[in-house]
Amino acid sequence: xxxxxxxSKYCFGIDIGGTSIKCGLFNIEGELLEKWEIPTNRxxxxxxxxxxxxxxxxxxxxxxxxxxxxIAGVGIGIPGPVNKEGVVLKCANLGWGILDVAKKMEAxxxxxxxAANDANxxxxxxxxxGGAKGYSDVVMVTLGTGVGGGVIINGKIHTGSNGGxxxxxxxxxxxxxxxxxxxxxxxxxxxxxxxxGVVRLAKKIMEEEKIESVLNSVENLTAxxxxxxAKAEDKLALDIxxxxxxxxxxxxxxxxxxxxxxxxxxxxxxxxAGDIILQAVEKNYNENILNALKDKPFRMATLGNDAGIxxxxxxxxxxxxx
Amino acid sequence: xxxxxxxSKYCFGIDIGGTSIKCGLFNIEGELLEKWEIPTNRxxxxxxxxxxxxxxxxxxxxxxxxxxxxIAGVGIGIPGPVNKEGVVLKCANLGWGILDVAKKMEAxxxxxxxAANDANxxxxxxxxxGGAKGYSDVVMVTLGTGVGGGVIINGKIHTGSNGGxxxxxxxxxxxxxxxxxxxxxxxxxxxxxxxxGVVRLAKKIMEEEKIESVLNSVENLTAxxxxxxAKAEDKLALDIxxxxxxxxxxxxxxxxxxxxxxxxxxxxxxxxAGDIILQAVEKNYNENILNALKDKPFRMATLGNDAGIxxxxxxxxxxxxx
Numbered sequence: 001x002x003x004x005x006x007x008s009k010y011c012f013g014i015d016i017g018g019t020s021i022k023c024g025l026f027n028i029e030g031e032l033l034e035k036w037e038i039p040t041n042r043x044x045x046x047x048x049x050x051x052x053x054x055x056x057x058x059x060x061x062x063x064x065x066x067x068x069x070x071i072a073g074v075g076i077g078i079p080g081p082v083n084k085e086g087v088v089l090k091c092a093n094l095g096w097g098i099l100d101v102a103k104k105m106e107a108x109x110x111x112x113x114x115a116a117n118d119a120n121x122x123x124x125x126x127x128x129x130g131g132a133k134g135y136s137d138v139v140m141v142t143l144g145t146g147v148g149g150g151v152i153i154n155g156k157i158h159t160g161s162n163g164g165x166x167x168x169x170x171x172x173x174x175x176x177x178x179x180x181x182x183x184x185x186x187x188x189x190x191x192x193x194x195x196x197g198v199v200r201l202a203k204k205i206m207e208e209e210k211i212e213s214v215l216n217s218v219e220n221l222t223a224x225x226x227x228x229x230a231k232a233e234d235k236l237a238l239d240i241x242x243x244x245x246x247x248x249x250x251x252x253x254x255x256x257x258x259x260x261x262x263x264x265x266x267x268x269x270x271x272x273a274g275d276i277i278l279q280a281v282e283k284n285y286n287e288n289i290l291n292a293l294k295d296k297p298f299r300m301a302t303l304g305n306d307a308g309i310x311x312x313x314x315x316x317x318x319x320x321x322x
Numbered sequence: 323x324x325x326x327x328x329x330s331k332y333c334f335g336i337d338i339g340g341t342s343i344k345c346g347l348f349n350i351e352g353e354l355l356e357k358w359e360i361p362t363n364r365x366x367x368x369x370x371x372x373x374x375x376x377x378x379x380x381x382x383x384x385x386x387x388x389x390x391x392x393i394a395g396v397g398i399g400i401p402g403p404v405n406k407e408g409v410v411l412k413c414a415n416l417g418w419g420i421l422d423v424a425k426k427m428e429a430x431x432x433x434x435x436x437a438a439n440d441a442n443x444x445x446x447x448x449x450x451x452g453g454a455k456g457y458s459d460v461v462m463v464t465l466g467t468g469v470g471g472g473v474i475i476n477g478k479i480h481t482g483s484n485g486g487x488x489x490x491x492x493x494x495x496x497x498x499x500x501x502x503x504x505x506x507x508x509x510x511x512x513x514x515x516x517x518x519g520v521v522r523l524a525k526k527i528m529e530e531e532k533i534e535s536v537l538n539s540v541e542n543l544t545a546x547x548x549x550x551x552a553k554a555e556d557k558l559a560l561d562i563x564x565x566x567x568x569x570x571x572x573x574x575x576x577x578x579x580x581x582x583x584x585x586x587x588x589x590x591x592x593x594x595a596g597d598i599i600l601q602a603v604e605k606n607y608n609e610n611i612l613n614a615l616k617d618k619p620f621r622m623a624t625l626g627n628d629a630g631i632x633x634x635x636x637x638x639x640x641x642x643x644x
Contacts, residue, residue: 081614153475161459161582162614163582164578165581168580171576172576175572185609250494254576255576256486257493258487260482260484
């Protein structure tokens, strides 16, 4: 293996999700050369996943006639907490318990493997080639079914002492809440800023305000309906977006007072609503934060569903220089 | 200077406060050999401070007949934001504007100088030789006239992109607050968890509850009065301490969800109240935090007013190994 690193030309980024596993082959300059997906087999506590990932990588190496010496390694994103050493602490989504996934995968693939949490690698990907390109102290928040987060410090993922850093969705933003968060606590950001959270907020505000709105006649209301109506200046929808922005802005003000990032990046499915989200969050962030921390840039994520594979590739490349 | 580092035997830790400048001479094993204080001359925007500090260090070197080659450097704590490069961004307490204090002091003393924020160096000191000894991911909160904080990651101060990391006192913990924080915002932690904050809380709760209490007859009520009464199981005082603990516990839960430290350390003048503070905070922290982040150790700071000079010395020593 001596001198192997200087010969590296490629790396793999593998983002394991609950439904599918996204795979990318990158060159070490950061170009995504090819991407593909395989289904996630969750049977028997996801026991087949490591072998499935190994097989798809080894198949790709064969297909492309690559030499293993040319491959710097494999980065893997996991939908659960991963500690500093790359050990998965628990992964309810896949059914995994404690697993040294990097070690296990290295044995199966015969390449250096690095593992990290999926929200954290997405943040790293956005820093490297996405909305936060050019920055090295970044906080990313992902607004999807849940609310995830990633904290990047000096260009590297900050995992925290037990893989719990960047759990932005579980910051308490409303101590008066009576409804339960998925985690069993009350008043966490995820209850207001996730896709289901926005719908819950919408129903509550519709009930309270009882004013005319296009939303009143929508069946199976979604967060997209709310943001679309707000863009068309529907008063009720604007109130919902303002409330969403207040909770998210306050949550991010807590994060800033703790780590003082250079930039915030907002991603996830709901972020497709665009500028209306940035504006609502930025305004409320600035209203709650200390002067010295005001006016930080808020950027949209640009890599979409590929943020994870980019970040996984960067995990490998960062290891080459540290 | 070649090889000078291997000859290092001593370093200085200098903690500049608004009233006095605390100075310490340490050996590189971490022993405080001697400490002394000089007054802070705030005349003309504190312009004499750098020379005063240089003079006291040079005097000590002469008095002890030390050789400059034996001295690893000088660490300086500043009561204001300091960026990654050691540049003071503003120091209202001393009257300083933007100042590259390390560079200025190096010219005056002829030794390597490192500067950081005072709350941050106190956290570093407690990690090195105090309540968080043995840990390397530490969050310290200082409860005094104000509420300060310091975030230590991998054994080093995390300053943030603009010196604003660890501004725990300015985390919003009550969005219903109508009174103003010193910083101009509303509902910040400092309004409830500083010495004046506890007195303010006490008066508010006394007014609301109107129940019998030893506190009703105390003139010029202090935070110490409140904690003393609570230790004697005065019902009203216990309610005040519980409210204080709720705000501080929630504030620290935000910090944990962002950086996931190994341990929290609580210091500052008010921390002298002891275990009653740890208990109130710990209970409320655990009630608000995600399961994965529950049950972190909460420790009392042990270095008292010397935390700053210890941390300043450690600033110098950390630079020797990085």
